[in-house]
Amino acid sequence: MALAALGLNAAAALAAGASKAQPESQGGKPATSEQPGSNASPAEAGGQAASKAVADVEHGRKIFQTICTHCHRTDYETSPVGAPGLRDVMERHTPEWEDQWLTSPAAFAKRDETAKALVESNPYGLTMPTLPEMQDPRNRRDVIEFLQTLKGD
Ligand code: HEC
Numbered sequence: 001m002a003l004a005a006l007g008l009n010a011a012a013a014l015a016a017g018a019s020k021a022q023p024e025s026q027g028g029k030p031a032t033s034e035q036p037g038s039n040a041s042p043a044e045a046g047g048q049a050a051s052k053a054v055a056d057v058e059h060g061r062k063i064f065q066t067i068c069t070h071c072h073r074t075d076y077e078t079s080p081v082g083a084p085g086l087r088d089v090m091e092r093h094t095p096e097w098e099d100q101w102l103t104s105p106a107a108f109a110k111r112d113e114t115a116k117a118l119v120e121s122n123p124y125g126l127t128m129p130t131l132p133e134m135q136d137p138r139n140r141r142d143v144i145e146f147l148q149t150l151k152g153d
Helices: 002-021 036-052 057-066 095-103 105-109 113-121 137-147
Strands: none
Touching (some): 095 113
C-alpha cells in the first residue's frame, strides 16, 4: 500500500516536472498534474522516510510479546524450553550483533564464534529459529530497541 502510494507520488512528480518543462504546449490550459494537491505528495513521502529512521520501542514490545515470549523470559532465568533469559542481553551483545543474530541465528552461528557457542551451549538442543518477522529490518530495529529496555534493576 505505502509502496504503491510512493510509486504514484513519483509518477505525479515526474508528470509535474514534464509539464513544467513545456508550459506553453497546452495552449494556456492548466495541466491536470498542476492541480494544487499534487505538491503535497513528495513532502509526505519525505515524512515517511524520516519516521522510519527512528526506532519504535512500543512496536518492538508488541513483536516481542507476540513472538519472542513463546520461548524467552525477560528476567535472568532460562525458560522452560531452554531459551536464555533476556534481561541485560544488550550488555552481552552489540545492536549490530543482535541484528545479525535475529536475521538468522543458524546462518550467523556459521560465521560468528559467540553465536556458535550460544547455539552449542543450549542444554535442550532447541535452537532459535529463523523467524519470518525478523526478515524485516524495521522489525529487527524495533525489537532491538525494546531489548535495550531489559536492564537489571
Ligand atoms: C522457538 C523458540 C525461540 C523463539 C520464538 C525466539 N528465540 Fe531467541 N533464542 C532461543 C534459544 C533456544 C536461544 C539460545 C541459543 C540457541 O540455542 O539458538 C535463543 C537466543 C537468543 C538470544 C541470545 C541470548 C544470549 O543470552 O546471548 C537473543 C538476543 C534472542 N534469542 C532474542 C530473541 C528475540 C528478540 C526473539 C523474538 C523476535 C526470539 N529470540 C525468539 C529460542 C527462541
